[in-house]
Amino acid sequence: MALDVRAISDSDLPDWLRALNTGFLRPPSAGEDEIANRRVQVAGHRVLGAFDEGRCVATYRSFPQELTAVGGAPLPANAISNVTVSPTHRRRGLLSRMIRADLAEAKERGDIVSTLIAAEYPIYGRYGFGPATWLTDWAIDVPRAGLDPRRSGQPDDADGGRVDLVDAGDVRKLGPDLHDRMRARRHGVITRDERWWQLLTGVVSVPAAPWTEPFHVVYRSASGEVEGLMTYRADDRWGDGKQPLNTVTVVDAIAVTTAAERALWRYVCSIDWITTVRTGYRAPDDLLPHYLPDPRAARVVTHADFLWVRILDTVRALESRTYANSGTLVLDVRDPASLAAGRYRLDTDASGSSCAPTTETPDLTLDVRELGALYLGDESAVRLSALGSLTENTAGAASRADALFRTSRRPWCPETF
Incomplete structure (x- = not known):
């Protein structure tokens, strides 16, 4: 019998959740609270399921998002999440049917890119996605860091600003605007909706992940303006001889100035009884280690690819970002799905950029997945050429591409979805 791939109805949601939990190796059955929570989450989203004789065996969800391009422009994006195929139905083309239809519809709607966070690396390149941002998670050995003002002689308020503890209501009030200011400055960052802030502050909880109230602090400049926000949790662990061995885990940290960023990390590394700080997902070129008198106190725990980007509209994508230099x-661009395929001439100068189809001889030939990896400025065309992942048709073209595409700071996406 043919497998039925379709948008789910409200009555399908419990079965869809069972398939989702099965795919992610969680207890399959969904309780009423989980069903109600998911019903709110997916309202207005595009939710697909594959059904075999009425039983859901694959899941898929996509929803509107904005991605900050190099230079600060917000791009309309099609975000993809909740992708699973039950173990009994692998290798039957179910993901291909769902994702190809969804990407075609996203292109038709006018989305410029599609995004996802890949649970498995080998899957999504064949659908045109490339790893566009990376993340690093550090563990800071606090006693070694040298930030204790009693030992370093450095006052906590050296720049005239201050760090204040705040409550969840303050976070919901101050956080969205602060995040919007931050994402306008940092390419790779994506939008947060109201539900994101509700989850952070406990207004909404997920049954599968019981919520523990965190601590929240803001940084205010000397003028009183809020320029940073950090949310963290702490454990309660003591060793032999009543020695504190407590760890702070940073749940979220955003800042719009280096003064705010420095002050928040200095604060969290100076809390009494804390011996380790886990930083959470930071950009690989984050300044954090160099805020410490001893940068080696920050040990890399995780370094991995994170946000993957799929170009849907090559002309609009290339015209939406800025470039480091002038050039042509x-x-x-090769694209088996024909969404972004074609030959394009990109011209950049101080006044902006233009991109248009052309019949000229190409300087570079590349798959759309490599264009996605290059798009936010993190990957190198020279590296991809050396790996055989793109073809340099004109001598030196890969180096010229790097001079245009690469950015002085690496892209960063702190959010999961």
Whole structure:
């Protein structure tokens, strides 16, 4: 019998959740609280399921998002999440049917890119996605860091600002605007909706992940303006001889100035009884280690690819970002799905950029997945050429591409979805 792939109805949601939990190796059955929570989450989203004789065996969800391009422009994006195929129905093309239809519809709607966070690396390149941002998680050995003002002689308020503890209501009031200010400055960051802040502050909880109230602090500049926000949790662990061995885990940290960023990390590394700080997902080139008198006190725990980008509209995508230098590059983009395929001439200068289809001889030939990896400025065309992942048709073209595409700071996406 043919497998039925379709948008789910409200009555399908419990079965869809059972398939989702099965795919992610969680207890399959969903309780009423989980069903109600998911019903709110997916309202207005595009939710697909594959059904075999009435039983859901694959899941898929996509929803509107904005991605900050290099230079600060917000791009309309199609975000993809909740992708599973039950173990009994692997290798039957179910993901291909769902994702190809969804990407075509996203292109038709006018989305410029599609995004996802890949649980498995090998899957999504064949659908045109490339790893566009990376993340690093550090563990800071606090006694070694040298930030204790009693030992370093450095006052906590050296820049005239201050760090204040605040409550959840303050976070919901101050956080969205602060995050919008931050994402306008940092390419790779995506939007947060109201539900994100509700989850952070306990207004909404997920039954599968019981919520523990965290601590929240803001940084205010000397003028009183809020320039940073950090949320963290702490455990309660003591060793032999009543020695504190407590760890702070940073849940979220955003800042719009280096003064705010420095002050928040200095604060969390100076809390009494804390011997380790886990930083959470930071950009690989984060300044954090160098805020410490001893940068080696920050040990890399995780370094991995994170946000993957799939170009849907090559012309609009390339015209939406800024470039480091002036130049011209002709790209021959291969795309089996024909969404972004074509030969394009990119011209950049101080006044902006233009991109248009062309019949000129290409400087570079590349798959759309490599264009996605290059798009936010993190990957190198020279590296991809050395790996055989793109073809340099004109001598030096890969180096010219790097001079245009690469950015002085690496892209960063702190959010999961």
